[in-house]
Amino acid sequence: MNESQNIEYKQTWKDEYLKWVAGFANASGGKICIGFDDTGKAVGLSNARKLMEDIPNKIVNYLGIIADVNLLQKESKPYIEIIVSPSGVPISYKGVYHYRSGSTKQEIKGSALQQFLLKRLGKTWDDLPCENATLSDIDPDAISYFFKKAASCKRLTNHNGKEDLRTTLENLNLIIHGNKLKNAALLLFGMKPSKFFPSVSFKIGRFITSDDDLRYQDFVEGNILQMADKVMEILKTKYLVSPISYEGLQRIEKLEIPEMALRELIFNAIIHKDYTGAPIQLSVYNDKLILWNEGRLPDDFTIETLLGKHPSRPFNKNIADVFFKAGFIESWGRGIAKITNGFKNEGLNIPVFETTMGGIMVTIERPDNDKKSNIQNNVPDNVPDNVPDNVPDKRQISILQLMQANNRILLKELAEMLKVSTRTIRRDIDKLKQMNKLKRIGSEKGGYWEILEKNFIS
Incomplete structure (x- = not known):
C-alpha cells in the first residue's frame, strides 16, 4: 500500500519523526509504520523491541499525547505501527507546529498558524x-x-x-x-x-484597456457594518451604468448588475475577509468586474461545495452574527444561491468563483455594451430630430443620460456606446456646454460631469 493522507512509511526510526506524529495529531490522525520502504514493502527492524520502549516515552515526553504503539510482523519481518488519534488541542514539537496535508507534512507559520490555533480552541480571529x-x-x-x-x-x-x-x-x-x-x-x-487594523478598507478602481490603465479610484474606510452602503452608493454614482428606459411615460432606471446580488457579494467579501491581510479590492473594467478578498474556504469546502447547498460556516462568526441580526444576511448558507439566482433571473451569466492568491476572487460579467448603448433608443419619442439650437437633440440627450448614470464616463466610452466617433462626442459636449446644460468639474482624467439642467432627461 502506498503512502496516503493517513499512512506514512519509514524504514528506521529517527526522533525527528515525532514531527510526523504531531502532524497527524493536528490533522485527522493517521498511522506511521516503521520498517517499510516508501512503496509499502516490509524491510523489517533489527531493534524493534528497544524502539517499543523508546517511542511511546518520547511521544509522551515531547508531545504530551499518548499513541498506540504496536509490534507486528509482515512476511516474518518485524515492524512497528504507531496509531495517532486526532488531538482536540494544538500539538507542537519543540515549539513548532506541524500538519499532515495530503501525503506530506507541513510546518504551520504566520497567519495560517494563528488560524489553526484559534480553530483548535473553537475561536475565530474576530x-x-x-x-x-x-x-x-x-x-x-x-x-x-x-x-x-x-x-x-x-x-x-x-x-x-x-x-x-x-x-x-x-x-x-x-x-x-x-x-x-x-x-x-x-x-x-x-x-x-x-x-487598529490597517487593512480595513474597500478599494475600487476603474480600469480601461489593461491593469496598468487605472483612470480613477476610491477608498472606502470606516466601520464594516456601514461599508456596503457606501460601496454601493459609489458604484451606482461613479462606476456602473443604470440604463434608462420607458414603459409608457414611466421612466425606468435599473442598475446593469442585479443590485441585490451585487450587495450580497459585497457582504460576503466583508464578512469572510481575513482582516490580517490586504484590503478588499474591486476592479471595474469595460466588460467585467473582479472582486477579491483575502480569506479562504472552510477546510472541507471546495468551489463546488460553495455553489451547492451547504451549511453556513462564516470565517468571522461574531461579524456574521451581527450582520445577521441587522438583516443583511441569512444564517442558512443561502447567500451564494441568492447571488446566482439574481443573475439567472435577469438572463445574465452567473459570476465565476475561484480561489487564488490567498483569497476568493469573483468575476462578474458586465452586460453587453450594445445593450447599454440602446439607451439612445429610449429617448421619448416626442423629442424631434430637428430641434432649436438651445434644445439638445436625441444623441445629446443620450449623452446626458449616460453621464447621469456615470458622471465619470469617458469620451471613448460614450463613443463606443453611441457608435459614433470621439470627435462627434466632443462636438456634442461642446454644444451642451454652450447651451448651459453641462459642465466639467476638475481635470479630464480625474474630474467628473455635472448636468446643469435635467428637464430633458427626466
Missing part, C-alpha cells in the same frame, strides 16, 4: 481581544444604525437600543475577559477601525 481599545473607540452612530436595521427586520426581540454602551456590546457578545473589546467590536462599530 473573537480575540483588542488590547488597546476602549469604549471611547466605539461610534454611537454606528450602534444606532445597527439597532435601526435590526428593528426593521425584527431579528432582535430582547434589545431596544436604550442600554448603555457596555451592556449593548455585552449582549452582542462583543466583550471578552470582563472588559476587553473583541476585534469584531472595533470592526463593526469602531470610529476608526484602521487605527
Whole structure:
C-alpha cells in the first residue's frame, strides 16, 4: 500500500519523526509504520523491541499525547505501527507546529498558524481581544444604525437600543475577559477601525484597456457594518451604468448588475475577509468586474461545495452574527444561491468563483455594451430630430443620460456606446456646454460631469 493522507512509511526510526506524529495529531490522525520502504514493502527492524520502549516515552515526553504503539510482523519481518488519534488541542514539537496535508507534512507559520490555533480552541480571529481599545473607540452612530436595521427586520426581540454602551456590546457578545473589546467590536462599530487594523478598507478602481490603465479610484474606510452602503452608493454614482428606459411615460432606471446580488457579494467579501491581510479590492473594467478578498474556504469546502447547498460556516462568526441580526444576511448558507439566482433571473451569466492568491476572487460579467448603448433608443419619442439650437437633440440627450448614470464616463466610452466617433462626442459636449446644460468639474482624467439642467432627461 502506498503512502496516503493517513499512512506514512519509514524504514528506521529517527526522533525527528515525532514531527510526523504531531502532524497527524493536528490533522485527522493517521498511522506511521516503521520498517517499510516508501512503496509499502516490509524491510523489517533489527531493534524493534528497544524502539517499543523508546517511542511511546518520547511521544509522551515531547508531545504530551499518548499513541498506540504496536509490534507486528509482515512476511516474518518485524515492524512497528504507531496509531495517532486526532488531538482536540494544538500539538507542537519543540515549539513548532506541524500538519499532515495530503501525503506530506507541513510546518504551520504566520497567519495560517494563528488560524489553526484559534480553530483548535473553537475561536475565530474576530473573537480575540483588542488590547488597546476602549469604549471611547466605539461610534454611537454606528450602534444606532445597527439597532435601526435590526428593528426593521425584527431579528432582535430582547434589545431596544436604550442600554448603555457596555451592556449593548455585552449582549452582542462583543466583550471578552470582563472588559476587553473583541476585534469584531472595533470592526463593526469602531470610529476608526484602521487605527487598529490597517487593512480595513474597500478599494475600487476603474480600469480601461489593461491593469496598468487605472483612470480613477476610491477608498472606502470606516466601520464594516456601514461599508456596503457606501460601496454601493459609489458604484451606482461613479462606476456602473443604470440604463434608462420607458414603459409608457414611466421612466425606468435599473442598475446593469442585479443590485441585490451585487450587495450580497459585497457582504460576503466583508464578512469572510481575513482582516490580517490586504484590503478588499474591486476592479471595474469595460466588460467585467473582479472582486477579491483575502480569506479562504472552510477546510472541507471546495468551489463546488460553495455553489451547492451547504451549511453556513462564516470565517468571522461574531461579524456574521451581527450582520445577521441587522438583516443583511441569512444564517442558512443561502447567500451564494441568492447571488446566482439574481443573475439567472435577469438572463445574465452567473459570476465565476475561484480561489487564488490567498483569497476568493469573483468575476462578474458586465452586460453587453450594445445593450447599454440602446439607451439612445429610449429617448421619448416626442423629442424631434430637428430641434432649436438651445434644445439638445436625441444623441445629446443620450449623452446626458449616460453621464447621469456615470458622471465619470469617458469620451471613448460614450463613443463606443453611441457608435459614433470621439470627435462627434466632443462636438456634442461642446454644444451642451454652450447651451448651459453641462459642465466639467476638475481635470479630464480625474474630474467628473455635472448636468446643469435635467428637464430633458427626466
